[in-house]
Amino acid sequence: MNLLRFAFDNLTRRPARTTLTLSAIALGIAAIVALTAIAWGFEASWQKANDARGTDLIVTKLASENTMPSPFVAEKVRPDLLKLPHVQEVVGLLSEMLTVSYDAPPMFVFGWQFDSYLWDHLQLIDGRWPQSPDDAVIVIGTLAAELLQKKTGDTIEIEGVALPVAGIFQSSALVENGALILPLLQVQQLTDKPGKVNVLNLQLDASATTTDVAHIKAQVRATLPGFVAITSGELVSQNAVVRISKAMSNATILIASLVGALVVFNTMLMSISERTREIGVLLALGWHPRTVIKLIISESAMLTLAGGIIGILLGILLTIGLEHIELMRGKIDGLFSPPFLLAVLGLSIILGILGGLYPAIKAARTHPSQALRQE
Amino acid sequence: MKPLSPICSVTTSTPVLSSRNLTLHFDQGRTKALNGVDIEIIEGEFVAVTGPSGCGKSSLLNLIGTLDQASSGELFFRQQPYSSMTDLSEFRREQVGFVFQSFHLIPTLTTLGNVLLPTVGRAGDHNATARATALLQQMGLESRLDHFPSQLSGGERQRVAIARALINDPTIILADEPTGSLDSENASHVLDVIANMRLRKSLTVVMVTHDPNVAARADREICMRDGKIVTDNGVNL
Known part of the structure; x- marks a missing residue:
């Protein structure tokens, strides 16, 4: 006689209740998986984009915690940055989230300093690159081309100005594939931010060590009041959207865990009361x-383990589904890390144990003769 | 039923159970289920406990089976006071087999699963399934191993319950109105099974019944009234 088999049989006795409880747990777990995958994926996608560009350090405004770092006049700090040891290049970048078509959601529009290393990692698959800082043309990522249904030679209207699509590129970062890129000067003019950038990208020479990086960071802080030099990872993790989505995912974990434990608690209490x-x-x-x-604990843990497995699969499907919704395409790239999914499964089992603990103790304290007399 | 090997006598003079001035009170002493019971049951005896409803028969059985605790007095199992037992679950599992009037089989378990229930959590019991199968064969239920209680007749269910009571080779069988839910034919069959098993396994059987015909199958009849034993094998106490 196997205790686990007996526990399983007990769960199948009330299929409707077991299914309802499973569904509640699975939905909670799915929400945890989807939100966490999106939050982490968002962070990873931005970091991937920054890393792919070959940027070693990013200089931005100290309080830049918004979705986009606050714009500033590049030439106020660029000369000082170029004087720092190991700094090879200082490249400006201006990002905006703009509506470029009535039929498509807002999209990232990047202004990159012409002829800088930022362009090097992109692979042109059709058309041409901008020829000069004054070349008022757009190159678009493959996903953006698909979403906007544009090809080389078409025009896209940005801030009331129709610009021709000079080419289509491919990037290893999803966020860039869904973006429109112009020479920096063009974006500054279109958005009425002459000379301004969100960040300055620093590329260091090959001899720079981590100590040198730390030294540059300290020097920027000391010599350029209001500015900070950070790594791309630090920039992304400080980003408001990343922080909000992470906070939301943590809140979901907490709420879903509490609800899950209460659902299991209620189910098991009802179950032992009937039995x-x-x-x-x-x-x-x-x-x-x-x-x-x-x-009793085996029953509740089985319930939440099954709910956890279904919830993980549901969460993955939900994230993949969201990635393909037009509004979200190119903005989210769910990241499913196996250790996290295992941790979610562990969390499911812990919820089962916690939710079933009191009912189990109550059942164990049953007075046999009184219980046998019960109708 | 398979033929049983004959065993002539199973009783010895050793008391397997005894009690001294046993009382059981409920409602803070307002209800006296047992009121000073002294009893001695010899190993291998088949004792019927009779009496009107509410006389304390089932209460006595529950105390013997450690399902309730006495308000005062003492029970002894082979001279060992119940109060000195540290693990009553173990005592129930190893020394006692219960047979209930309404069978109390688990509806989700098969016949075999129900018989194996008392072996759950029993360390080192590796041949439980073989024992359960053999018992069910002896009960004539070899074709019912995979049946669920709902697929069995009343008599078959009670035989499953008896097999369940016997699975751990207990010393005592405590049967509370084992034929109370059965027609006369099935009742007689179940009593045959209990009697035969008692002989085969040298069991002590304490059976509560209000039916004189059922009580007549026992070696000894104890009659209770108002929480006390009033006659023992017809002798007034």
């Missing part, structure tokens, strides 16, 4: 109260 006489029989047959606790 009082049966538990009395088990105790009369010589079951140790510990064995009764094991049985």
Whole structure:
């Protein structure tokens, strides 16, 4: 006689209740998986984009915690940055989230300093690159081309100005594939931010060590009041959207865990209440109260484990589905890390144990003779 | 049923169970289920406990089976006071087999699963399934191993319950109105099974019944009234 088999049979006795409880747990777990995958994916996608460009350090405004770092006049700090040891290039970048078509969601529009290393990692698959800083043309990522249904030679209207699509490129970062890129000067003119950038990208020479990087960071802080030099990872993790999405995912974990534990608690309490006489029989047959606790905990843990597995699959499907919704395409790139999914499965089992603990103890304390008398 | 090997006598003079001035009170002493019971049951005896409803028969059985605790007095199992037992679950599992009037089988478990229930959590019990199968064969239920209780007749269910009571080779069988839910034919069959098993396994059987015909199958009849034993094998106490 297998205790786990007995526990499983007990769960199948009330298929409707078991299914409802499973569904509640699965939905909670799915929400945890989807939100966390999106939050982490968002962070990873931005970091990937920054890393792909070959940027070693990013200089931005100290309080730049908004979606886009606050714009500033590049030439106010660029000369000082170029004087720092190991700094090879200082390249301006201006980003905006703009509506470029009535039929498509807002898209990232990047202004990159012409002829800088930022362009090097992109792969042109059609058309041409901008020829000069004054070349008022757009190159668009493959995903942006698909979303906007544009090809080389078409025009795209940005801030009321129709600009020709000079080419289509491919990037290893999803966020860039869904973006429109112009020479920096063009974006500054279009958005009425002459000379301004959100960030300055620093590329260091090959001899720069981590100590040198730390030294540059300290020097920027000391010599350029209001500015900070950070790595791309630090920039992304300080980003408001990343922080909000991470906070939301943490809040979801907390709320879903509490709801899950309460659902299991309620289900198991109802279950043992209906089975009082049966538990009395088990105790009369010589079951140790510990064995009764094991049985109830096994039932609740099985319930949440199954809910966890279904929830993880549902969460993955939900994220993939969201990635393909027009509004979200190119903005989210779910990241499913196996250790995280295992941790979610572990969390499911812990919820089962916690939710089933009190009902299990209550069942183990059943007075056998009173339970046997119960109708 | 398979033929049973004959065993002539199973009783010895050793008391397997005894009690001294046993009382059981409920409602803070307002209800006296047992009121000073002294009893001695010899190993291998088949004792019927009779009496009107509410006389304390089932309460006595529950105390013997450690399902309730006495308000005062003492029970002894082979001279060992119940109060000195540290693990009552173990005592129930190893020394006692319960047979209930309404069978109390688990509806989601098969016949075999129900018989194996008392072996759950029993360390080192590796041949439980073989024992359960053999018991069910002896009960004539070899074709019912995979049946669920709802697929069995009343008599079959009670035989499953008896097999369950016997699975751990207990010393005592405590049967509370084992034929109370059965027609006369099935009742007689179940009593045959209990009697035969008692002989085969040298069991002590304490059976509560209000039916004189059922009580007549026992070696000894104890009659109770108002929480006390009033006659023992017809002798007034």
